[in-house]
Amino acid sequence: MEIFGANVFNDAVMRERLPKNVYKSLSNTIDKGLPLDPSVAEVVANAMKDWAIEKGATHFTHWFQPMTGFTAEKHDSFISPTSDGKVIMEFSGKELIKGEPDASSFPSGGLRATFEARGYTAWDCTSPAFIKEDGGAKILCIPTAFCSYTGEALDKKTPLLRSMEALSKQAIRVLRLFGNETSTRVITTVGPEQEYFLIDKKFYDNRMDLMLTGRTLFGAMPPKGQELEDHYFGSIKERVAAFMKELNIELWKLGILAKTQHNEVAPGQFEIAPIFASTNIATDHNQLVMDVMKKVAIRHDLVCLLHEKPFAGVNGSGKHNNWSLATDDGQNLLEPGNTPHENAQFLTFLCAVIKAVDDYAELLRLSAANPGNDHRLGANEAPPAIISIFLGEQMSDILEQLANGGVKSSKQGGTITVGVSTLPTLVKDVTDRNRTSPFAFTGNKFEFRMVPSSLSIAGPNVVLNTIVAEVLSQIADRLEQATDFNTELQKILGEIARNHKRIIFDGNGYSEEWVAEAEKRGLPNIKSMVDAVPHLITEKSVKLFEKHNVFSEVELHSRYEILMEQYCKQINIEAQTMIHMAKRQILPAVVKYATNLAASINTIKNASAQADVSAQEDILNEVSALLASFKQKVYNLEALAEEAKAMEEDLYKKGVFYRDVVFKAMNSLRADADKLETLVDAELWPIPTYAQMLFML
Structure with missing residues (x-):
């Protein structure tokens, strides 16, 4: 408890250090999405500076996420000169709100010419500031968005924030139609499971391919690989356990809820998983997780490999993006309850996701595209390159009932008796898991398993948020015009069940039979990044993103160029x-x-x-x-x-x-x-x- 969040300017710190009126104003912006009052910035900046200096920080930086997929920072000290030749420690509201890094050296996809250097970073108060410790130095990091002089987004955070607002707006419209007058925002939440490899640093230092590309370009398979299945969930070696222990401490200091750690399938492969957070914060945290893993590994004479396929012939690494919807008053909109067939609101949001994934499968596939993932998708490991949804026995049955005219029952899980008197009877979940599915419903959330291990989760969640916002918009439009709400709702749900059940597949996604079946169903099988990227600039995609103010057409074309380059x-x-x-x-x-x-x-x-x-x-x-x-x-x-x-x-x-x-x-x-x-x-x-x-x- 003393460690967790020690380096975060979090709600508890703000409540303690800010005047009540300033704290309340800032909280309304963070929690309710109200516009930021510029007058609070000066007070917050001074409190943030004092807190950071007490922690040993000497510099601050606007921490942002350019389209390189990594994070960026330019450090400025708190010192300012005085007339008597000395210095004072200062940090103004202006410095908190806005920074001016050089925008010409970051990827812009033609948005900015080389000689047009000015760009701006803008304080994202919804993600708390934190202190990074690097080589003994302590830096106050202020999460920010990054835009060009002409206002276009040059980063991954700005579109993510836009998509979160778009989804909230459309979800609230639907909730109001169900009589919910208390919720004011709908928040997408994410828990990204991160897979990675560790190798001894002495081997890494003698492999130019690993140093320059992140993967082995040469290498014969050893006599033993992963065929004995003895590494998965196996006893963690002491050297790795020591790394994990320090990793957890460093992450907990940053307020990152690192929860689970274990051996993964391939030898030398591991996984770390956090507890859910709002998508914006989860994205920031995952960028920090990747950064901290690399630094901590070096301290143990190890190297952390985040490439999707660092070793041919054994499983590669992914990042399972566990995505859900929650209201600001604590309701999980993807929680089915004990009788989901009677939960019309849940069924509406479930069907909205199903339709969104089917309508925009190409965009979802694109969101998980990078050069490394081309080695992994469609291989003998999760997931295939074909987008499909696993619902499980209970939800698939409900969807079939909807398609046939109405839902009357829900299959129940029951219990499992192991057959040993000293062992307890186990409550059986209503559905099994399917590790071969790229997009699986797992109880009260969807797990997007296709995301590459080295990729920022911002892109996949921008797409998820936007496509679901679009379908919720379509549903709200119809229901708001309906003379009989219940009749129209049943009609909508039935149409979605009938028209989009082709995307539902609960079988073995690795099988050749599924490839043939998916082709019959008309599902796209986009096997490479090169074929995925053009879907970003189709007329359909431009219309979608412009409608919800997530990307302009110019911003989409810039990202097309960046990805292809x-x-x-x-x-x-x-x-x-x-x-x-x-x-x-x-x-x-x-x-x-x-x-x-x-x-x-x-x-x-x-x-x-x-x-x-x-x-x-x-x-x-x-x-x-x-x-x-x-x-x-x-x-x-x-x-x-x-x-x-x-x-x-x-x-x-x-x-x-x-x-x-x-x-x-x-x-x-x-x-x-x-x-x-x-x-x-x-x-x-x-x-x-x-x-x-x-x-x-």
């Missing part, structure tokens, strides 16, 4: 890294081994003309053939990478070339290298192996 740049970096490692590390090692082998053969022959050296010669011939093939593929990849860089066609065509030509050549080159790894003397192989990285913790 990021894909092309990432694949190019990977290709160049492969070329460098191949030429400077692998080729010399193989040549040395072949030379040693040839010298050994000659030495044996000279010693005994009758000696059988056929085994050595076979190995030499195999290695030499692979070496020649590998060398040719290196030069081929080099030429293709140069061709791709020189392309002046549109970004989509360039992305397709990188995906279909360059990436294919990379995989071909890797195949030869991985085969050579199994033949070359282990003492000569220049980079750490999978067996070392995955099992030596």
Whole structure:
């Protein structure tokens, strides 16, 4: 209790340090969404400064989330000069409300020219300020939004806040129709489960591919992988437990409700999960989680890998985005209750989500797209690239009843008797879990399992909030015009159940049968980021985001350019890294081994003309053939990478070339290298192996 929130300027601190009228005004903005009164900023800034200095902070920063997907900060000290040559510690309301970082060096997708440098950060008072401790320094971090000189959003936070307001507005319309006059806001809440890998730092330092790209570009599978299923939920090794202990303490100081930790499926893979928070705060917290994990790992001579597929052949990492809806007076709108068939309000919000996911499946898939996730989606792990919804037996039955004209009952869970007298009878949930579903209803929330492990959760939640807001808007429009509310509501729910049941799938999402079935149903199967990104700028998408004031058309086109550029740049970096490692590390090692082998053969022959050296010669011939093939593929990849860089066609065509030509050549080159790894003397192989990285913790 003494640790938790110690470095956060939270509600308790504000209540203690702010005058009552200032605290009340600020609370109304935070809790009720009322406009911020600029007059409170000066008082808050002074109290925040005093608190931070007492904690040992010397600098402050506007902490924001540009479209790099990472966080950004520029530190300014509290000191100001006085006329007598000394300094005082100052922090004004103006400095709290607005900052002016250089906007020209961040991705803007054409929104800003290079010479147009001015940008603004604006204080987001709904997310509490906090103190970061880096290398002994303590910095007051003020969460902010980031926009251009001309007002366009240059960050991930601004659209998220807009989408939260849009959803709240439409959800309140629906709640009013159900007679709810007490709720004033609807808040989306998120609990993002974060998967990650840990490896020994000495191995990381000797892998250029991990350092520059986050994943291994070469590496043969070890004799053992994850096939024994012995790592998942296994006993946590002491070294990892020590890392987790310090990680928890650092996160708790920042007010992050880190709750669960365990071994994941792949060797060297782990997971941390927090308790739910409002989406805005949960997004900030997840960015901090990723940052703190990396820093704490280094202190233990470990490296935290957040790439979606750092190791081929074993499960990759995702980020399960557990999303729900709650009113400001504490009602979970996705809580079915004991008799969900009688809960019309719950059914309305459930059906709204179902329709939203079906209507905008391409956008939801896009929100989970990055270069790393292309390695993971559709592989033999959760989830497939096809968007579908798992409802479970109870809700699927209710939806079927709705489609057939009315709901009359709800299936119940019952109990489980284990068969041992000393063990308790277990209350059985009304539905099983489906780990192969990308979008699963899990009791009173939806779990979006497709989100990449390294991605900011802002994008997926912007899409979720906006598409659900749109469907709630459609429902509210009809109900507000209806002469008979109940009749019209039943009609709406029945239509949704009939028209959108194609998105419901409770079976095995890994199976080939599901791929064929999804195609019959007309569900999109978008397998790569390159094919997902164009859906951001379709007429349908522009109309959606502009209607709810989440993105302008200009902002959408800027993000299209940024995403396509990021894909092309990432694949190019990977290709160049492969070329460098191949030429400077692998080729010399193989040549040395072949030379040693040839010298050994000659030495044996000279010693005994009758000696059988056929085994050595076979190995030499195999290695030499692979070496020649590998060398040719290196030069081929080099030429293709140069061709791709020189392309002046549109970004989509360039992305397709990188995906279909360059990436294919990379995989071909890797195949030869991985085969050579199994033949070359282990003492000569220049980079750490999978067996070392995955099992030596």
